[in-house]
Amino acid sequence: LWCEISLNPIHMDGGISGISIFSRDLTERKRAEAERLAMERSWQETQRLESLGVLAGGIAHDFNNLLATILGNAELALLDIEELSPIRESLEQVELAARRAAEMTQQILAYAGKGRVSVEPVSLNAMVREMSTLLRSTLRQAPITYCLNHSLPAIEGDTAQLRQIVMNLIVNAAEAINGGPGAITITTDVRTLKPSSGEGFEPTPEPGRYVYLEVQDSGPGMSRATMAHIFEPFFTTKFTGRGLGLAAVQGIVRSHGGALRVESCPGQGTTFSVLLPALEMGHGGSLADPNRRANSIRKGDRSEGVILVIDDEPGVLQLTTRLLRRLGYTPLDAASHDSALTLLQRYQASVRCILLDWTMPGHSGEAAFSLLHTQSAHTPIVVISGYGEQDLFETTAIKPAGFLHKPFSAEALQRIIAQVTSDTA
Incomplete structure (x- = not known):
């Protein structure tokens, strides 16, 4: 209850004979002002996140072009040298480092909400079990308690990005304990939300059935001031920056239609809760291995046909043409x-497939696709981009014959061309 009280003296016969009291109820005005300030802060935060997302997405796109050149040339060199060559190990280290950098660009794109690549059922x-095993050295002997619902339905999403959610939350919990006394509890469950039952989650989840993930640590906890910054890129309370960990988690959850909540108090630990839409049918999915590298590719016999490659990045253009020659x-x-x-126009009768980089100067990707399709309607067009396929085409009627994500391998290039050309054969 808010009220304004005014006291005024009542003068009579040269003195003060009393006091007049005026009271005014300000509760509604204060409530309206608080709501206005909350909406203004929310709008400012949305604008800030959108600006950072645009910046992050642009950086990741340019970086993916560089990584495509590095990875592709390393792969070509590995295919061309002898198995026992003394430089093989160095080339493999180059390839490994570039792949790790590619994973970082995926975190950047995830923060921008543009990193979703392939969608499949995921257990x-x-x-959780896989990432806990892989992160044993990072966990620093922190005891983990698992409370897993074994009837958990599958979720649908990009395996690599969903893995980042689990990994970053477990790493964050382990670093909060930092080798001291404490424990981590990982919980999975199913939650059916009714209207207004997603309190504390951002964004507010729609009613429905969700898979629930909770990672709780008994570390030192956080103040409200610290919690206000934890989703900012490179923000950390530790001695060294941890990059985009929690910022990436926020972006991935958002791009998968989920919601996130963080609860913490100094001295009482921290709990991260994630809601992800549950699949109606099925209880799991196979997990792809993102680190698998093909040891060999089928070399063509120079009778495979003509491929038109369109890319404004010289390194990527040169690499793609070399890979195509290698494939025949x-x-x-x-x-x-x-x-x-x-x-x-000149070679239309011979071109079997078009590889189109989606982001180039001149026309937009959509306009370029339409021009090419109009000129040669029966030639399959494969779109190449560092962004996720769903993000590019969810708001457009364009349906390319195939999609290739940068940076790509020779095997992936060979597979997508074989797929789209066999469909039109």
Whole structure:
């Protein structure tokens, strides 16, 4: 209850004979003002996150182009040298470092909400067990208690990104304990939300059935001031920056239609809770291995046909043409949309497939796709991008014949071309 009280003296016969009291109820005005300030803060936070997301997405896109060149050339070199060559180990280290950098760009894209690549059923329980095993050295002997619902339904999403949620939350809990006394509790469950039952979660979840993940630590906890910053990129309370860990978690959860809640008090530990939409059918999914590398690819016999490659990045364009030659195709390379249209007009009868980089100067990806499709409607177009497929096409009617995510391997390139050309054969 808020009220304003005014006291005024009553003057009579040269003195004060009394006091007049005026009281006004300000509760509604204060409540309205608090709501306005909350909405203003929410709007400012949304604008800040959108700006950071645009910046992060742009950086990740440019970095993916560089990584595509590094990874592709390392792969070509590994394919060309002898198995016992003394430089093989060095090339493998280059490839490994570049793959780790590629994982970082996926975290950046996840923060930007643009990193979702492939969608498949995923078993959250299996993922929790897998990541706990892989992170044993990071956990520093911190005891873990598992409270897993063994009837957990599957969730649908990108395996690599969902793995980042689990990994980053477990690592964060372990570092909060920091080798001291304390424990970590990991819980999975099913939650059916009714309207207004998702209190504390951001964004507010819609009513429905969710898979619930909770990672709780008994570490020192956080103040409200610290909690206000934990989802900022590179923010840390530790001696060294941990990169995009929690910021990536927030972006991945958001891009998968989920919600996130954090609860903490100084001296009482921290609890992160995640809600992800449950699949109606099924109780699991196979987990792909993102670190698998093909040891060999099928080398073509120079009779595979002509492929038109469109990319404004010289390194990526040169690499892709080299890979295509290795696979037995005859590449036509174009660094601009206009050059591509000219080449397509000249060699239309021979071109079996078009590889189109989605983000280039000149036309938008959608406009470029339409121009190419109009000129050669029966030629399959494969879109290449560092962004996720769903993010590119969820708001457009365009349906490419295939999608290739940067950075890509020779095996992935060979597979997608074989797929789209066999469909039109």
